[in-house]
Amino acid sequence: MKNDKILLSHGSGGRLTHELVETLFKKYFSNPILNTLDDSAELRLGYPGGPRLAFTTDSFVVNPIFFPGGDIGRLSVCGTVNDLAMKGAVPRWIAIAAIIEEGFELATLKKVVLSISKAAREAGVAVVTGDTKVVEKGKADRLFLTTSGLGIIEEGVNVSGKNARAGDEIIINGTIGDHGISVIAARNDFKFSSGLKSDCAPLNNLVKKMLAASKSINVLRDPTRGGLATTLNEIASSSGIGIIIEEKLIPLKNEVRAACGLLGFDPLYVANEGKLVAFAPGASAGKILKTMKSDKLGRTSAIIGKAVSSPKGVWLKTLSGTLRPLMMLEGEQLPRIC
Amino acid sequence: MKNDKILLSHGSGGRLTHELVETLFKKYFSNPILNTLDDSAELRLGYPGGPRLAFTTDSFVVNPIFFPGGDIGRLSVCGTVNDLAMKGAVPRWIAIAAIIEEGFELATLKKVVLSISKAAREAGVAVVTGDTKVVEKGKADRLFLTTSGLGIIEEGVNVSGKNARAGDEIIINGTIGDHGISVIAARNDFKFSSGLKSDCAPLNNLVKKMLAASKSINVLRDPTRGGLATTLNEIASSSGIGIIIEEKLIPLKNEVRAACGLLGFDPLYVANEGKLVAFAPGASAGKILKTMKSDKLGRTSAIIGKAVSSPKGVWLKTLSGTLRPLMMLEGEQLPRIC
Numbered sequence: 001m002k003n004d005k006i007l008l009s010h011g012s013g014g015r016l017t018h019e020l021v022e023t024l025f026k027k028y029f030s031n032p033i034l035n036t037l038d039d040s041a042e043l044r045l046g047y048p049g050g051p052r053l054a055f056t057t058d059s060f061v062v063n064p065i066f067f068p069g070g071d072i073g074r075l076s077v078c079g080t081v082n083d084l085a086m087k088g089a090v091p092r093w094i095a096i097a098a099i100i101e102e103g104f105e106l107a108t109l110k111k112v113v114l115s116i117s118k119a120a121r122e123a124g125v126a127v128v129t130g131d132t133k134v135v136e137k138g139k140a141d142r143l144f145l146t147t148s149g150l151g152i153i154e155e156g157v158n159v160s161g162k163n164a165r166a167g168d169e170i171i172i173n174g175t176i177g178d179h180g181i182s183v184i185a186a187r188n189d190f191k192f193s194s195g196l197k198s199d200c201a202p203l204n205n206l207v208k209k210m211l212a213a214s215k216s217i218n219v220l221r222d223p224t225r226g227g228l229a230t231t232l233n234e235i236a237s238s239s240g241i242g243i244i245i246e247e248k249l250i251p252l253k254n255e256v257r258a259a260c261g262l263l264g265f266d267p268l269y270v271a272n273e274g275k276l277v278a279f280a281p282g283a284s285a286g287k288i289l290k291t292m293k294s295d296k297l298g299r300t301s302a303i304i305g306k307a308v309s310s311p312k313g314v315w316l317k318t319l320s321g322t323l324r325p326l327m328m329l330e331g332e333q334l335p336r337i338c
Numbered sequence: 339m340k341n342d343k344i345l346l347s348h349g350s351g352g353r354l355t356h357e358l359v360e361t362l363f364k365k366y367f368s369n370p371i372l373n374t375l376d377d378s379a380e381l382r383l384g385y386p387g388g389p390r391l392a393f394t395t396d397s398f399v400v401n402p403i404f405f406p407g408g409d410i411g412r413l414s415v416c417g418t419v420n421d422l423a424m425k426g427a428v429p430r431w432i433a434i435a436a437i438i439e440e441g442f443e444l445a446t447l448k449k450v451v452l453s454i455s456k457a458a459r460e461a462g463v464a465v466v467t468g469d470t471k472v473v474e475k476g477k478a479d480r481l482f483l484t485t486s487g488l489g490i491i492e493e494g495v496n497v498s499g500k501n502a503r504a505g506d507e508i509i510i511n512g513t514i515g516d517h518g519i520s521v522i523a524a525r526n527d528f529k530f531s532s533g534l535k536s537d538c539a540p541l542n543n544l545v546k547k548m549l550a551a552s553k554s555i556n557v558l559r560d561p562t563r564g565g566l567a568t569t570l571n572e573i574a575s576s577s578g579i580g581i582i583i584e585e586k587l588i589p590l591k592n593e594v595r596a597a598c599g600l601l602g603f604d605p606l607y608v609a610n611e612g613k614l615v616a617f618a619p620g621a622s623a624g625k626i627l628k629t630m631k632s633d634k635l636g637r638t639s640a641i642i643g644k645a646v647s648s649p650k651g652v653w654l655k656t657l658s659g660t661l662r663p664l665m666m667l668e669g670e671q672l673p674r675i676c
Binding site: 005007008017020021025029041055056057058059060093095098103106114126129130131138144146148 | 440673
């Protein structure tokens with residue numbers, strides 16, 4: 001690594017995060033389960049035919065802790081539930097660890113707890129264990145939550161970032177960038193995005209319907225930190241395929257397009273918290289898309305592109321018809337977005 | 339709650355932590371699994387005879403992050419492995435989420451990662467998933483880790499804080515207070531405790547031997563934050579019994595006794611990270627004690643007291659022979675000890 005200190009970009013979900021994972025975590029913790037680098041680890045209980053579990057953890061340091069469409073509590077449940085759902089698992093149990101800054105208002109903590117409770121009910125998961133640590137004033141920024149989750153992967157489901165195949169259609173369940181722009185607007189008290197809300201939502205019920213429509217889904221992944229472009233790069237790299245998406249097919253709200261224009265952001269790199277991309281063979285993609293559109297979290301679902309055997313890497317067919325390479329997020333666009 | 343803000347004492351593991359758990363977390367997340375308030379949640383996979391899992395999470399905010407006998411990495415593995423072992427589970431998989439302050443040295447992060455890796459090997463667990471978040475300089479104190487763990491509870495094992503029975507003997511695997519005094523000495527560069535080390539260690543192999551010696555162990559719990567006195571209060575309250583321990587039987591290093599004298603601490607309230615208390619019927623206690631003494635983490639094991647039907651609460655028979663009530667930790671003795 002060229003840097004000798006941790007930069008904000010190491011937490012962006014982009015290139016430096018991946019470098020850290022490869023050169024440090026994967027190197028020293030290496031094992032076949034970790035090495036898949038999926039959103040959840042897939043565990044098989046140690047006997048033939050034993051159940052498969054999905055296990056995941058995420059810390060949440062979003063600033064501010066309340067934003068249009070959500071808060072750190074709702075986010076911490078949805079983020080973890082979604083990581084389980086992206087393995088095709090049925091989320092069941094979550095654990096929440098809080099690191100709280102001394103002086104944090106108990107009334108605000110109660111609001112967060114109620115929000116966690118509501119989101120957990122919505123997702124159908126139980127909070128089964130937890131932990132609380134308090135650090136001195138100035139040693140943390142109000143409240144950090146770490147949520148871990150456990151789900152059950154049913155037989156016949158085989159979803160992984162390494163399972164994309166050339167020919168797969170790529171489906172997204174709606175507009176991109178809503179979460180990132182909502183948080184940045186709340187942080188800076190921007191007025192331009194009035195009415196825009198984070199898409200923060202548990203996706204497990206949508207995924208359940210999709211898998212009921214077709215078990216042939218190869219990949220599910222939620223484009224959070226680093227946005228759609230970074231997520232597609234992870235999938236292309238894990239699966240050894242190329243990806244071509246079409247700009248004109250990507251659902252995008254006018255407010256997000258306008259805000260990105262003003263701020264100099266590319267919406268393809270802005271975080272989502274209620275979006276997923278699914279890769280599925282052409283034969284089943286239509287049926288899956290129809291199912292998605294019938295769900296309240298998938299009304300504006302669309303097929304946005306295709307997996308190809310070549311060229312490798314991720315490519316955007318722009319509105320003008322040219323092919324532009326889409327790399328992983330470089331640097332840090334929006335720190336502490338989740 | 340009388341206070342309207344979070345105090346350091348809310349993270350002490352003592353009375354205010356319990357008040358927060360009861361009035362907020364248990365109240366709004368309530369479910370039969372959470373409500374046992376054991377060190378790990380016990381989950382049963384949803385079919386008759388399905389395996390039982392233990393699931394736990396803990397955040398680690400220890401200051402300083404390196405101390406004699408350990409560091410935040412080793413602590414985060416041992417703390418979580420021990421919480422699983424305290425349900426009688428065989429720890430299998432852990433997940434680690436890091437919140438890192440911008441500017442943290444990569445070389446130090448690597449040291450912590452190597453320490454995690456070593457402790458995980460020692461405990462026989464695999465790091466299967468993780469997460470990294472970075473916050474701006476000044477918004478966290480160097481490095482916080484949250485470690486979640488998953489283990490398998492074998493048939494016939496039934497260990498819980500609510501299973502203590504009057505007549506049970508209470509066994510501890512060695513000297514108390516070593517961890518707390520080591521950390522406080524490192525933090526303040528005290529010289530009085532030279533040679534003293536934290537007892538930070540994974541206890542799962544010791545527990546495995548103990549359960550092999552006798553499945554009749556009713557309670558296992560590690561006296562971390564809040565110390566032995568607080569842990570015994572939790573058990574007495576969960577099981578509805580009384581506890582009498584004898585001061586003269588409690589293993590205590592001279593350095594810890596001396597440091598506690600100087601600092602005005604009661605060693606019964608100082609944190610341990612490689613200690614457990616076991617409750618077992620008199621008939622099997624001798625065999626369990628013998629097994630413990632044969633393990634390197636149990637050389638100075640001792641029976642320190644007994645569960646009784648009355649008086650309720652926790653009592654210390656002092657060196658002078660009087661009975662003194664031992665309450666839960668009030669306030670905060672040593673912030674950020676784990």
